[in-house]
Amino acid sequence: MRDSIVRLEGAAKTFPTPEGLSVTALDAIDLDVDRNEFLTLLGPSGCGKTTLLQAISGFVELDAGRILIDGEDMTTRPPYRRPVNTVFQNYALFPHMTVGENTGYALEVGGVAKSERMKQVAAALDMVGLTGLEGRRPRQLSGGQQQRVALARAIIARPKLLLLDEPLSALDKNLRQSMQIELKTLQSELGISFIFVTHDQQEALTMSDRVAVLSGGRIQQLDTPRNIYDRPNNSFVATFVGASNLFEGQLDNGWLLTSDGTAIRYVPSVGNVSGKARALIRPEQFFISREGRDHPFLDVEVEQLVFVGSSFELFGHTAEGRKVIAEIPAGRRSFVGEVEQTRKARLSYDPAAVHLIRCDADGI
Amino acid sequence: MASDMSLAGRRRVQLALLLTPVSLFFAVFFLGPLTIMIVTSFLAPGLYGGVEWVFYPHNYGRILGFADPAFEVFDPVYLSIFLRSLKIAAFTVIATLFVCYPAAFCIARLSERWKNFCLFLITLPFFTSLIVRLFIWVLILRQTGIVNEALLAGGIIDRPLELIYTDGAIVLGMVYIFIPFMFMPVYASVEKLDWTLVRASLDLGAGPIRTFVRIILPLTAPGIAGGAIIVFIPALGNFVVPAVLGGAKVMMLGNLIEQQFLSARNWPFGSALAMMVMSVMLVLLFIYVVASGRRGADVMN
Numbered sequence: 207m208r209d210s211i212v213r214l215e216g217a218a219k220t221f222p223t224p225e226g227l228s229v230t231a232l233d234a235i236d237l238d239v240d241r242n243e244f245l246t247l248l249g250p251s252g253c254g255k256t257t258l259l260q261a262i263s264g265f266v267e268l269d270a271g272r273i274l275i276d277g278e279d280m281t282t283r284p285p286y287r288r289p290v291n292t293v294f295q296n297y298a299l300f301p302h303m304t305v306g307e308n309t310g311y312a313l314e315v316g317g318v319a320k321s322e323r324m325k326q327v328a329a330a331l332d333m334v335g336l337t338g339l340e341g342r343r344p345r346q347l348s349g350g351q352q353q354r355v356a357l358a359r360a361i362i363a364r365p366k367l368l369l370l371d372e373p374l375s376a377l378d379k380n381l382r383q384s385m386q387i388e389l390k391t392l393q394s395e396l397g398i399s400f401i402f403v404t405h406d407q408q409e410a411l412t413m414s415d416r417v418a419v420l421s422g423g424r425i426q427q428l429d430t431p432r433n434i435y436d437r438p439n440n441s442f443v444a445t446f447v448g449a450s451n452l453f454e455g456q457l458d459n460g461w462l463l464t465s466d467g468t469a470i471r472y473v474p475s476v477g478n479v480s481g482k483a484r485a486l487i488r489p490e491q492f493f494i495s496r497e498g499r500d501h502p503f504l505d506v507e508v509e510q511l512v513f514v515g516s517s518f519e520l521f522g523h524t525a526e527g528r529k530v531i532a533e534i535p536a537g538r539r540s541f542v543g544e545v546e547q548t549r550k551a552r553l554s555y556d557p558a559a560v561h562l563i564r565c566d567a568d569g570i
Numbered sequence: 571m572a573s574d575m576s577l578a579g580r581r582r583v584q585l586a587l588l589l590t591p592v593s594l595f596f597a598v599f600f601l602g603p604l605t606i607m608i609v610t611s612f613l614a615p616g617l618y619g620g621v622e623w624v625f626y627p628h629n630y631g632r633i634l635g636f637a638d639p640a641f642e643v644f645d646p647v648y649l650s651i652f653l654r655s656l657k658i659a660a661f662t663v664i665a666t667l668f669v670c671y672p673a674a675f676c677i678a679r680l681s682e683r684w685k686n687f688c689l690f691l692i693t694l695p696f697f698t699s700l701i702v703r704l705f706i707w708v709l710i711l712r713q714t715g716i717v718n719e720a721l722l723a724g725g726i727i728d729r730p731l732e733l734i735y736t737d738g739a740i741v742l743g744m745v746y747i748f749i750p751f752m753f754m755p756v757y758a759s760v761e762k763l764d765w766t767l768v769r770a771s772l773d774l775g776a777g778p779i780r781t782f783v784r785i786i787l788p789l790t791a792p793g794i795a796g797g798a799i800i801v802f803i804p805a806l807g808n809f810v811v812p813a814v815l816g817g818a819k820v821m822m823l824g825n826l827i828e829q830q831f832l833s834a835r836n837w838p839f840g841s842a843l844a845m846m847v848m849s850v851m852l853v854l855l856f857i858y859v860v861a862s863g864r865r866g867a868d869v870m871n
Contacts, residue, residue: 263773264772264773265769265772265773284772285769285772285773286772286773286774286775286776286777286778286781287775290773291773291774292770292773294766294769294770296766298764298766298767298769298770299770300767300770300771300785301767301789302788302789311771311774311776311784312774312775315774315775315776315780316775359774360774363774363775
């Protein structure tokens with residue numbers, strides 16, 4: 207048996223809606239989280255990721271299934287008896303307590319003597335870069351500092367598992383990016399498993415050992431960030447994570463032919479010689495070439511060329527009217543100038559980079 | 571910069587103008603009578619009512635223990651009425667809090683529609699006259715009232731209980747009247763309570779009782795303190811409830827003051843009693859303002 211820190215077996219939960227219907231938040235989910243793993247639950251709002259997190263922390267009672275933490279059945283245990291701590295979305299710092307009291311709360315509740323507590327509080331604040339701020343009130347701190355206090359408070363009692371419920375969503379972009387790196391570093395230093403909930407795919411790809419993409423209360427794919435991005439299981443994962451060009455059509459030994467007559471080259475292998483499928487080409491896999499003899503290509507009419515800093519985003523359509531997104535590195539300015547003048551571009555791609563999604567994976 | 575200054579200046583003038591009516595009103599109808607009361611409380615009572623214009627501290631002496639040796643010996647009856655009034659007011663605060671605090675949690679968790687309906691129900695008694703509502707309690711509690719009749723008919727007692735004209739009856743009437751006054755501030759703070767903080771506390775390993783003591787109680791304390799003051803102050807000086815439900819047997823400060831002004835025609839003594847009530851309230855308000863000011867300062871720093 208796998209040595210997992212958290213194990214969910216057939217976890218199911220439905221909520222009633224005010225209209226008298228019911229919504230499936232968790233649809234018989236099985237999940238294993240490894241020791242010392244950084245796992246991200248990624249999905250759009252309403253996909254069940256927060257419910258899953260709350261089921262693990264004990265604030266949502268499952269309709270069916272089991273939750274094991276470190277081998278122990280926790281399904282019916284109240285939150286205050288689970289070896290799990292949470293960093294809440296809006297930090298949830300106690301406004302009537304100082305930073306030190308907030309940070310040491312779990313120890314105070316656990317009956318740790320005051321002198322020992324103060325030592326550990328100082329160490330925890332040190333770890334998150336807030337040395338010496340014990341006496342401040344939460345409201346005297348900036349958003350980023352409050353975030354760090356929430357983090358210190360959640361790790362001080364050394365839980366077996368740390369849950370993070372979209373903790374970075376309220377921070378501005380630069381702060382968010384530096385916190386992402388810090389969180390990842392902190393996780394490997396502490397050796398605690400993190401389950402991180404987010405709807406930001408960039409965040410998920412940056413930090414995680416593995417990503418679970420959720421939709422409709424189900425795990426659509428559980429894999430490494432690279433595989434999630436390069437080899438999505440189905441169209442939902444492909445479109446939710448990153449921008450994508452999907453071409454649906456009939457496979458014919460190395461060619462995918464869409465109904466409107468577009469042909470996409472791919473490298474055939476066992477199991478994808480024929481049948482219906484979708485071909486995924488990521489925008490950055492296109493490159494602009496003048497001739498395009500060595501590689502297959504798509505000719506597009508350019509609708510818009512958007513400068514985003516490190517690159518240009520090209521929005522265009524084929525002669526058949528199919529929309530295509532491509533990313534052109536900003537360094538290739540000569541091409542960009544040409545494209546802007548002619549409003550036409552020849553987008554080449556490497557057939558080996560084309561990923562096929564079988565239509566039966568999408569349930570079509 | 572100059573335009574900023576003039577903007578700030580205009581704001582100040584605006585504020586002053588807006589506050590003028592209420593300031594004038596309080597100056598004329600509050601500070602005026604208060605000054606008259608303070609002065610009167612230090613004057614000698616006239617033989618046939620009214621006052622004599624001499625300094626006379628023995629009005630306070632009659633209550634606190636240095637009565638005018640020319641007329642009387644010190645009688646602690648006024649002090650005991652004073653203390654009983656404090657006790658009844660305190661009981662009223664505790665009892666209304668006991669009723670309102672749990673109710674506030676229930677109502678705060680209802681949907682918006684039911685919430686508003688419940689708040690409407692709580693203000694409903696204000697639509698009926700206070701005296702009428704109190705006399706209904708007389709009908710319920712008196713010797714031939716509903717409670718006694720029912721208990722007698724049921725064979726549980728064989729002689730009517732003395733329910734009315736007791737301290738208990740007064741507290742009951744007070745609680746009945748002051749529940750909305752306690753409920754509103756308590757509800758306001760309970761409704762504002764951030765439940766993610768409660769969840770955070772449970773998540774960090776604190777059980778329900780500790781979470782209540784360390785998180786819920788401190789965060790709702792301003793509402794409890796506000797409600798306690800709003801109930802305690804009018805309860806201490808109330809004279810309608812003891813007059814109706816206390817009868818001639820149980821007297822509170824409010825009745826005593828009323829009696830001094832209307833029956834005994836001893837205005838200076840009545841004023842002195844009123845000033846005693848006033849000083850208790852001032853002390854309480856002072857404590858409240860200092861405490862909430864410190865909390866405010868904590869937040870501001």
